[in-house]
Amino acid sequence: MMILRAPVVSLRSVGPDMYVLSLHAPQIAANVLPAQFLNIKATDGSEPLLRRPFSVYRTQGENVEILFNIVGAGTRILSRLRPGDLVDILGPLGCPFSLESDFRTAVLVGGGLGVAPFPHATNALSRSSRQIRTFLGARSSPHILRDHLQNVSVATDDGSEGYHGTVVALVRNALESGSIDRPKIFGCGPEPMLRALARAAIDLGIPCEVSLESVMACGIGICQGCPVERTGGEKKYSLICNEGTVFDARTIKFS
Amino acid sequence: MQVHIGSLTLRNPVLAASGTFGYGDECKELVDVNGLGGIVTKSLSLKPRDGNPPARIVETASGMLNSIGLANVGVDRFIAEKLPYLRTLSTAVIANIAASTVDEYCAVLSLLEAQEGIGAYEINVSCPNVKEGGLSFGTNVAMTAQITRRLRPLTKKPLILKLTPNVTNVGEFARAVEGEGADAVSLINTVVGMAVDARKKSPKLSTVTGGLSGPAIKPIALAKVYEASKAVKIPLIGIGGIMTAEDAVEFLLVGASAVQVGTANFIDPATGLTVATGMARWCEQQGVARVADLTGALEVSTEFSVLRTWL
Structure with missing residues (x-):
C-alpha cells in the first residue's frame, strides 16, 4: 500500500460515457492482484474532497488501468485528464479474488461496469491451466465491453445483443446444463445482480466470490464508512475496503 | 514546537483526531506516526459496538457527512489487541471515551487507568450519531458538567472534554467543564447535517442525519474556538476542517x-x-520563536462581534 502521484499515459473512450484511464505506476502495476482497487484523487483541493475507489482493470507493463463511467464531479474530472497530468493514487487496496482455490473453470460474471476487475483476472488465470467462461450483462449492446476477456457470453436488458434478459439468468442456464467443468463463480456488478448471483450459486452448490462496491472515504479501514452485513459471523458488519472487496457470497446478507 | 495540555507535553501541536486514524496501526505503512504530536484513538465504549447500517458516509460540498455510530472494538479488546502497539510509540496517545451513561464513562476510564501507555483522556460527549449518550449529553450543560465531575477524581492524567458545536453558546459548556476541573477542551465535533436524494425522495444516510466534517466546517470551528477562548483559561484543542499548516495556525491564533x-x-x-x-x-x-506564542495572538481591531453578546 502506498500513496503516489502517477502521470496519465492515456485516456480512451470505450463506450457510451465509458473510459479507460492508463496511469504510469510501476510499483503498483507489478503488485496489484485481481479485484484489488485504487483510491484516486484527481484534483488538489477540496472539491471533490475525497478519493474515489476504482478496480484495477488491467496492467500493461509499468502502467495500470482503471475503467470508469461519468457519474459525478470526480469522474467528470477524470474524463478530462490529459497525458502527463498527475493523479494521486492510494493502493493497491483490498483483498483479491482467490484464484488459487480448487476449481477447474473460472466463471466470471460482470454486470455493467462490474466487468472492471475481469481483464486483470483473465490475465492471471490464463497463466494457469484453468478454463475461463465470461458472462457479461448490460443495458444494451454498446455498453458491453468484451476487450481482454475470453469465451464471452452476453446478456442485454433490451435484447440488442446476445441473451435477452439478465446475466444471472444466462449464467444459471449455463451452469444448470452441466457443461461447465468444476466451476467457481467470480461476480462483480450492481447489488441486485450480485444478490441473484449469490442465490443461484447457493441453489446450485457452486462456490462463489463477489467483489462489492461501496461509497468509501479512506479505503484502508479507518473511517468505518463502508460496512456490509455478514451472516453468522462474530461481527455484524465487515468493511468492504479492507476485509473485502471480495467475499464468499454465502456470507453476505444482501439488503 | 512543544505545547502543553495540562501535564501532558506534546512534541508538536498536531494530533490525529478520534475516528480518523483508527488505533494507529492501520496507518503505520503510510505515515511515521511518531512525527505527530499525538494520536487520539477511535472512541472506546465499554462493549464493542457494531455501528450503524449503511449508508454511513456521503460526500457534500467541501466536506462529508458521516453516521458511523461509534463502531469500535470495545475497551477490553482495545487493551488486549491495540494498546500494545500504541505503547511502542514515542508520541502521545490520548484515549477517546464514549458512553451512554455516566457510570459507563467511569467504567471505561477506570479500565484504561489501570493500563500503561495512555497519556490523556478525551471524553466524547458530542457524537451526533448514537441514540443514547452522545449529543443528548453534549447539548446539556448540567450533564456535561456532571460527567466531568464524576470522571475528575478517577485520574490524575489530563482530562479533555470534546464539545459539540450544535449548541448556541459553546463558551458556557467550556466554562462548566473548566469549573469541574477539566484540563482542556477540544472542539469542534461534527456539525449535525443532512443530505437528501431528491430522485428517491430519501435521506442519503441510513440514520437520516449525520455529522458534517471537512473544510466546509472550518469557519464554524474557528468561531467556536474563538468563543471558547474568551470563556475559559484552560487550553483549547482546535478541530474542524484542517487540511494545511496555515489552517492550523488560524486555530492557534x-x-x-x-x-x-x-x-x-x-x-x-x-x-x-x-x-x-x-x-x-x-x-x-514569520520569525515566531515558539509555536505556543501563536496561541490567542489574533489581533482584533473592532469590538463588534456577535459572539460578544453571548459571552
Whole structure:
C-alpha cells in the first residue's frame, strides 16, 4: 500500500460515457492482484474532497488501468485528464479474488461496469491451466465491453445483443446444463445482480466470490464508512475496503 | 514546537483526531506516526459496538457527512489487541471515551487507568450519531458538567472534554467543564447535517442525519474556538476542517494550544505530519520563536462581534 502521484499515459473512450484511464505506476502495476482497487484523487483541493475507489482493470507493463463511467464531479474530472497530468493514487487496496482455490473453470460474471476487475483476472488465470467462461450483462449492446476477456457470453436488458434478459439468468442456464467443468463463480456488478448471483450459486452448490462496491472515504479501514452485513459471523458488519472487496457470497446478507 | 495540555507535553501541536486514524496501526505503512504530536484513538465504549447500517458516509460540498455510530472494538479488546502497539510509540496517545451513561464513562476510564501507555483522556460527549449518550449529553450543560465531575477524581492524567458545536453558546459548556476541573477542551465535533436524494425522495444516510466534517466546517470551528477562548483559561484543542499548516495556525491564533487533523486523514493519513512540518516552517519564516506564542495572538481591531453578546 502506498500513496503516489502517477502521470496519465492515456485516456480512451470505450463506450457510451465509458473510459479507460492508463496511469504510469510501476510499483503498483507489478503488485496489484485481481479485484484489488485504487483510491484516486484527481484534483488538489477540496472539491471533490475525497478519493474515489476504482478496480484495477488491467496492467500493461509499468502502467495500470482503471475503467470508469461519468457519474459525478470526480469522474467528470477524470474524463478530462490529459497525458502527463498527475493523479494521486492510494493502493493497491483490498483483498483479491482467490484464484488459487480448487476449481477447474473460472466463471466470471460482470454486470455493467462490474466487468472492471475481469481483464486483470483473465490475465492471471490464463497463466494457469484453468478454463475461463465470461458472462457479461448490460443495458444494451454498446455498453458491453468484451476487450481482454475470453469465451464471452452476453446478456442485454433490451435484447440488442446476445441473451435477452439478465446475466444471472444466462449464467444459471449455463451452469444448470452441466457443461461447465468444476466451476467457481467470480461476480462483480450492481447489488441486485450480485444478490441473484449469490442465490443461484447457493441453489446450485457452486462456490462463489463477489467483489462489492461501496461509497468509501479512506479505503484502508479507518473511517468505518463502508460496512456490509455478514451472516453468522462474530461481527455484524465487515468493511468492504479492507476485509473485502471480495467475499464468499454465502456470507453476505444482501439488503 | 512543544505545547502543553495540562501535564501532558506534546512534541508538536498536531494530533490525529478520534475516528480518523483508527488505533494507529492501520496507518503505520503510510505515515511515521511518531512525527505527530499525538494520536487520539477511535472512541472506546465499554462493549464493542457494531455501528450503524449503511449508508454511513456521503460526500457534500467541501466536506462529508458521516453516521458511523461509534463502531469500535470495545475497551477490553482495545487493551488486549491495540494498546500494545500504541505503547511502542514515542508520541502521545490520548484515549477517546464514549458512553451512554455516566457510570459507563467511569467504567471505561477506570479500565484504561489501570493500563500503561495512555497519556490523556478525551471524553466524547458530542457524537451526533448514537441514540443514547452522545449529543443528548453534549447539548446539556448540567450533564456535561456532571460527567466531568464524576470522571475528575478517577485520574490524575489530563482530562479533555470534546464539545459539540450544535449548541448556541459553546463558551458556557467550556466554562462548566473548566469549573469541574477539566484540563482542556477540544472542539469542534461534527456539525449535525443532512443530505437528501431528491430522485428517491430519501435521506442519503441510513440514520437520516449525520455529522458534517471537512473544510466546509472550518469557519464554524474557528468561531467556536474563538468563543471558547474568551470563556475559559484552560487550553483549547482546535478541530474542524484542517487540511494545511496555515489552517492550523488560524486555530492557534483564535486561541487553540493544539489542533487535531481529522477528515484530511481519509485523503492522506500523513496530513498531520505535513501540517506539523509546515507549521514549523511557517514559524521560522514569520520569525515566531515558539509555536505556543501563536496561541490567542489574533489581533482584533473592532469590538463588534456577535459572539460578544453571548459571552
